[in-house]
Amino acid sequence: MVVVTFIKVCGLRDDMSVDTAVRLGVDAVGFVFAASVRQISPDDAAPLVARAATGTVPVGVFKGNPIEEILAVAARTGLRTVQVHDLVDAQQVARLHAAGLHVVRAIVAGDTSGDLGADRLLVDGAVAGAGRTWDWSSTTAPDGGWILAGGLDPDNVADALAATGAWGVDVSSGVESERGVKDPALIEKFVAAVRAVRAD
């Protein structure tokens, strides 16, 4: 049986990477507004967000950004989905929902504080965007469909899915030729590896 796994490619900053993701039918692309080698400004992200909006959901990624800034970035770029790595209470999620945003709560593996009312959980390694795997057997899978992240690449994603049964996967470092630079061929290889996974 073929399994349809949600795929998000994170940390995009150029037309070619976005076009590759859209062409491959990737479900979501991430634009990082947190302090990072992959950080993009709202002005530079806005045209990429518009470019992605053809069946591939653009996602703004935040860590260390006040809620007011997240709202301002969403308004400036047209983003309707945000992934936030440091949400600590349900009121923050409610404020984002009140602005009409779809919210992904990113947590570190082992955190059992739940979704706080967010629409989806993403479970990552200790340092977001570091390209480091974590022990996939070490954590109890959250309820519902959740997204696995942390050190995934074309060679390990099938094993990661088999170990966790995650609903979706998120990749950044594993599809880069050098830190912060996406490689279209690796994105294609990653998507093919995910789509080759079958449930028996």
Ligand SMILES: O=C(O)c1ccccc1NCC(=O)[C@H](O)[C@H](O)COP(=O)(O)O
């Ligand atoms: O990518 C970053 O540099 C980053 C910085 C701060 C907060 C979040 C960040 N990325 C979020 C992601 O969704 C990454 O895809 C996820 O952490 C997995 O990254 P990687 O282990 O490099 O595949």
